[in-house]
Each structure stands twice: as structure tokens, then as C-alpha cells.
Amino acid sequence: MVRVLVAGAAGRMGQQIVRTVHSMPELELAGAFEAPGHPAIGRDLGEVCGLGPIGVPLSAGLESVLDKGEVLIDFTFHSASIGFARLAARRGLAMVVGTTGLSADEEAELARLAQESFPCVHAANMAVGVNVLFKLVEKTARILGNAYDVEILELHHRLKKDAPSGTAITLGRMAARGLERNFDEVAVRERNGIIGARTDAEIGIQAIRGGDIVGEHTVYFVGQGERLELTHKASSRDNFARGAVRAAAWVKGRPKGMYSMFDVLGLND
Numbered sequence: 001m002v003r004v005l006v007a008g009a010a011g012r013m014g015q016q017i018v019r020t021v022h023s024m025p026e027l028e029l030a031g032a033f034e035a036p037g038h039p040a041i042g043r044d045l046g047e048v049c050g051l052g053p054i055g056v057p058l059s060a061g062l063e064s065v066l067d068k069g070e071v072l073i074d075f076t077f078h079s080a081s082i083g084f085a086r087l088a089a090r091r092g093l094a095m096v097v098g099t100t101g102l103s104a105d106e107e108a109e110l111a112r113l114a115q116e117s118f119p120c121v122h123a124a125n126m127a128v129g130v131n132v133l134f135k136l137v138e139k140t141a142r143i144l145g146n147a148y149d150v151e152i153l154e155l156h157h158r159l160k161k162d163a164p165s166g167t168a169i170t171l172g173r174m175a176a177r178g179l180e181r182n183f184d185e186v187a188v189r190e191r192n193g194i195i196g197a198r199t200d201a202e203i204g205i206q207a208i209r210g211g212d213i214v215g216e217h218t219v220y221f222v223g224q225g226e227r228l229e230l231t232h233k234a235s236s237r238d239n240f241a242r243g244a245v246r247a248a249a250w251v252k253g254r255p256k257g258m259y260s261m262f263d264v265l266g267l268n269d
């Protein structure tokens with residue numbers, strides 16, 4: 001039995017994770033919370049998530065449920081995730097972090113805290129199909145090489161706060177790895193005005209926002225006279241949540257350190 005805590009449990013991903021954990025007998029929904037002051041605090045979590053009453057209240061803040069759980073699943077907001085990681089580090093609480101939009105400093109702090117104090121799975125996308133796409137993009141970039149321009153397009157719902165998506169950034173990093181380029185040096189995140197010809201090395205990323213698009217990513221390898229497009233389309237949040245819950249079961253009892261979904265899925269070369 002894995003005792004799971006869910007951060008941001010009234011959010012889009014939080015609700016989906018609650019429903020997924022609730023459906024799995026090998027996992028126990030030990031606690032769930034929103035930030036103090038959230039209007040749903042005190043309500044039955046099952047009511048909040050459309051399950052009907054389950055006898056678990058939505059609590060106020062991680063500290064109020066910290067002692068009840070073994071693994072914290074976090075899909076919230078970059079600054080909140082870092083706060084949770086600091087608390088997890090003090091208690092040795094395992095974490096699954098799906099939150100995107102972390103700054104470079106926050107990414108580094110999360111990695112340092114995990115390496116020093118607790119096991120953590122961190123991935124911009126927990127869907128199996130996207131993690132296969134990450135591998136395909138690295139391999140495709142290595143095969144096609146410098147003769148093909150790499151461009152990435154991502155589409156998400158109108159309420160998404162960060163851009164470009166964490167998945168698009170990871171796709172860029174995988175392409176850069178395959179091409180032996182430094183992604184941070186070659187990434188181009190916006191184009192506007194008289195920008196001149198495209199450079200050979202750049203990897204472009206564009207973001208579209210609208211309606212209720214769950215998440216779509218395409219990597220274009222554009223050559224002379226042909227192009228290859230690799231696309232993933234999510235039509236529900238279920239695959240993200242199932243990946244996160246699989247990671248939670250996997251990470252319990254692991255040595256402290258930072259892990260990815262490649263570790264969880266056995267996709268490391």
C-alpha cells in the first residue's frame with residue numbers, strides 16, 4: 001500500500017489524480033490539499049472531484065497532512081512546488097513533480113534537494129506516449145543531422161499559465177541532444193519583425209493557446225524537398241494522471257535522488 005498526498009487537489013490535474021488514486025486498491029488517498037484560503041477547503045474531496053463523498057476532506061496546506069503520507073504528487077505552480085520540496089526534504093517525503101514552468105534556479109534547487117534528501121520523479125510530461133516521443137525525437141535528430149531544421153509547435157488550453165510548455169522544452173532538449181547542440185544556446189522562443197534568415201543551429205519553439213485543448217506537440221524536421229513531423233495529441237488528462245500514479249508507486253522506497261519518467265518506464269538506454 002502506498003499512502004499518497006495530492007497537492008492542488010481541486011485543480012485540473014489534481015482532480016484527475018484524486019480520481020485515479022481512488023480507483024486503485026494498491027494506493028491509499030492519505031490526504032489532499034490546496035493553499036490556505038482556497039474556497040473548497042473543508043469540503044469532501046470526492047465531492048470536489050466528482051466522485052461523491054469519500055470521507056477525505058480537502059485540507060489547507062501541505063503541513064496539515066504531511067505526517068499522513070509517503071509520496072506527494074504535485075501538479076501545481078512552480079513556486080509552490082519548490083516550497084513543497086523544501087518541506088519534503090526536511091521529512092524525507094518522496095515526491096512526484098509534474099509541475100512545469102520552473103526557472104533554471106528552481107530546477108537546480110529541486111534537483112539539489114532531491115539528491116540530498118528524498119527520492120523524486122520529475123517530468124514535464126508523464127504520459128507514456130510522450131516519453132516514447134522524447135526518445136524518438138532524439139534518435140530522429142541524430143539520424144537526420146544538420147541537414148534538417150528542427151521546429152517545435154505546442155498547443156494548449158487557454159488557461160495554461162506557462163509557455164512554452166515543459167514538454168516542448170524537453171522535446172527541444174532531446175533534439176539538441178541528438179544533434180549534439182547546447183539547447184539553451186540555440187533555442188529560439190519567439191520571432192517577430194525583420195529577423196533575417198533562420199540560422200542553421202537554432203531550434204524554434206512556438207506556443208498556441210485556445211479553448212480546451214488538452215495538449216498537442218509536433219516536432220518538425222524540415223529538409224529540402226521533404227519534412228518529417230512527429231506528433232503527440234492528448235485528448236484527456238487521464239494518461240498524465242496514470243503516469244504520475246505509476247511514478248508514485250515506483251518512487252516509494254527508492255534511494256534519494258532525482259529520477260525521470262524514463263527511469264519509471266525503463267526507457268533509459
Ligand SMILES: NC(=O)C1=CN([C@@H]2O[C@H](COP(=O)(O)OP(=O)(O)OC[C@H]3O[C@@H](n4cnc5c(N)ncnc54)[C@H](OP(=O)(O)O)[C@@H]3O)[C@@H](O)[C@H]2O)C=CC1
Pocket residue numbers: 007008009010011012013014033034035036038061075076077078080097098099100101123124125126127162166240
Ligand atoms: N507533467 C505532466 O504530465 C503534466 C504537467 N502539467 C502541469 O501541472 C501544473 C498544473 O496544471 P493544471 O492542473 O492544469 O493547473 P490548475 O491551475 O488547474 O491546478 C493547479 C492547482 O494547484 C493549486 N495551487 C497553487 N498553488 C498552491 C499551493 N501553494 N498549495 C496548494 N495548491 C496550490 C491551484 O490553486 P489555485 O487555483 O487557487 O491557484 C490549483 O488548484 C502545470 O504546471 C502544468 O503545466 C499538467 C498536465 C500534465
Ligand SMILES: O=C(O)C1=N[C@H](C(=O)O)C[C@H](O)C1
Pocket residue numbers: 100124125156160161164165166167168214215216
Ligand atoms: O498545462 C497543461 O495542461 C500541460 N502541461 C504540461 C506541459 O507544460 O508540458 C504537459 C501537458 O502538455 C499538459
